[in-house]
Amino acid sequence: MSLPQQLRGKSDFDQLPDNIPISATIADIEEKKGFIDYFRFVIEVKTKGGSKYLIYRRYREFFNLHQILESRYSPEDPDRPGPNTCVLPTLPGKVFIGNKREIAESRIPELNTYMKRLLSLPTWLLLDDDLRMFFYQTEQDSQQLPRALRRLRPPTRKVKTVKSKTDLFSSPRAEAMSDFCGSSKAELNLKAGDLIFLLQRVNGDWLEGTVNDQTGIFPESFVKIIKPLPESESEGEGEGPTYSCLRCYMLTPSGVQTRDVCVQEDLNIRPTHKELLTRMRDIFAVDDIALNYRDHEGDLVRVLDDEDVLLMIVAGRARAVATVPRPVNQFPWELHVTLASDFSVYNADA
Template sequence: MSLPQQLRGKSDFDQLPDNIPISATIADIEEKKGFIDYFRFVIEVKTKGGSKYLIYRRYREFFNLHQILESRYSPEDPDRPGPNTCALPTLPGRVFFFFFLPKIAFQSVKCSSAIPELNTYMKRLLSLPTWLLLDDDLRMFFYQTEQDSQQLPRALRRLRPPTRKVKTVKTTNDLFSSPRAEAISDFCGSSKAELNLKAGDLIFLLHRVNGDWLEGTVNDQTGIFPESFVKIIKPLPESESEDEGEGPNCSCLRCYMLTPSGVQTRDVCVQEDLNIRPTHKELLSRMRDIFSVDDIALNYRDHQGDLIRVLDDEDVLLMIDAGRARVAATIPRPVNQFPWELHVTLASDFSVYNTDA
C-alpha cells in the first residue's frame, strides 16, 4: 500500500497541488566553515507531481519548524485531539547529532548513524493529514528557495550525480594521452552510479565531481569513485578538475593578535561571501578558537590608525565600513580577501589604545 493511501484518504491526496512535497531524504551532511563552523543537511525532496530537488537545512531550522507546528497543532490532551490538532512526530534531540560539543571535530560516522532518525521524522511529518501539509511554514521549509537552487553539493554520499557515456579508447595514442589513474585497492560501489574497482584497474578519467570523487571509465563501465582508492597517472586538465563557475573556495580574513610579547598574524579562511556582515558573537567565538585564548577583545583601526574596540554588532558595521574606506584609499588586497581586518587583544589590555586627550 502506498504511503499516501496508507495514512490519508486517496481523494484528499488527489486534491493536493502537484508542488506539495510528499517525501524527503537526507543525501549528505556538509560542514560549513564560516565565521561560525556549522553543519547542514543536504535533503532531496520529491513532490506530488514527481519533481525532485535539493534543499539545504540546518538542525536549528528543523527545530524552529517543529516549534511552530507544535504551537499551532499539538493538542493539549494527546489522547483527545481536536479537529484542528494533530499528534506530531517527535523531533530527534539536538544532542543526538553531537552539534553542541565545543571544539570537537565532526564525527561523521556518528552523524551518519543519526540520519535515519531525521529521515523518519520527515517521513512521518509529510504523512500527516492533507490540511497540515498546506501549512505555509511547512511548505516553505521543504520548498527549494533561490539560495538552495544556487548551491552545489560538495559530496552527496547517498545521491550521486548522473554519469556520462562510456569513454572509448581507440588508439595507442589515446591510451597514453588520456587522463587516467590506476586502482591501488578494491572499491565496491554502493549504487549503480559508482564504479566497482579492482586493484590494478586502469581508469580513464572524465571529470572531477568534487574534492574527493572522480568520474571515469573502466571495463566499458562509467561511474564515479573515491580518489583515495586510485593513484593518478595523468591528471585531468585544470578545466576538468575544478567545478565550473566557482570562484575561490574560501574568503580570507586577515587577523592580528596583539600581546605584550609580540604580534601574531593569521589569515583565516571562511566559506562566506566577501560582502557578509558577521555578528560580534560569531567573530568573538571564532577568534577564541583561532588564537586559543578566551579573555579577548576585538578591535579595528580607524582612519588615523588608532585601535577602536568592537563591543557589539553596530561596531562590527563601523569596522567594516572603516576597513573598506582604508582599502579603497591605500591598501591593495587579493580578490578573495575581506576589505577589513580584525585586531585581537587581551580584554584586560588597555595599553594598545590611544588615550591621549
C-alpha cells in the same frame, strides 16, 4: 491504513499545490569548511507534482523549524489537540560533545523519520510558510553539486602518481622554503624542503596544492615556485573550491598579530557570533578573548551577539568604500580580537 495513505485519499490533499513537498530523504552528508567546520545534510525532496530536487540543510535549521512549528501548533494537552493544533514528531536533541562526522551520521535515520512524520501531518500544516521554505530549493541549493556528481572534479584531490621524471618536471610545483603550520583543516602543514604539487591559485597571496597525499591551501610567501601554474589556473579558475579571506588582528599589550584566515564561504555570508568566537580561539590559541570592530571614527566596538555582527559587517562595508581597494575575495569587514579582560583598547585613537 497508514497516515500518509489516509491523507492522500482526502479531497483537501488533492487540492494542494503540486509544489508541496510530500517526502524527503537524506542522501548524504557533506563537510562545510566555514568560520567553523560543520556538516550539512544533502536531502532529496519529492513534491506532490512528482518533481525531485536536492536541498542542503544544517541540523540547526531543523532545530529552528521545529521551534517555530511547536510555538504555532503544539497543543497544551497532547492527548486533546485542538482544530489548529497537532502533535509534532520528536526531533533528535542537540549533541554538544563528540566527533562531528559521527554525530551527523548518527542523526540520519532519526532525521529521516522526523521528516517522514512531519510531512504526514494534516494537510493544512503542509501549507505553513516556514515549513514550505525549509523544503524549498533556494537558488543557492540549485547551484550546489553533491559530491556523488563530482567524481571528475572532487573538492579534495589526490596528487597524481608520478610515473617518470618527465611527468615530474611537467607538473606545476613549488618547494617549501620554511615551515608553515595551518590554522584550520583547509590549510596545509608544510616543512622546509617539501615538494608541493600546485592545483590552483586561491588569491594573490594563497595557493592550493597537494603534498604527502594531503590537499589544502597555503601562503605563497612560504614557498619558492619551481614551475608556475598555467595562466587560467593562476587566475583562480581551477576546479577546486573557492575561498574567501578574512583579515583579523589580535591586540595584546605586547603587540599586534595579523592573520589572514581563508574559509569556504561567500563574501556575503553573515557568520554568527559563536562561529567567529570559536574560530578566533583556534586561530590565536587563546580562550578568554573578545571580538571587536572599528567604527567610522576608528574606535574599537565590542561584538557581543549576532546583532553586533551585523553592525560590524555594515560598518566594515562602509569603511571599505572609503579606503584602498581590497582583493576581490577579501571580506570588506575586519575582526579585531582582544583579551576579554582588557578594556584599555577602547575609546582610543585608531
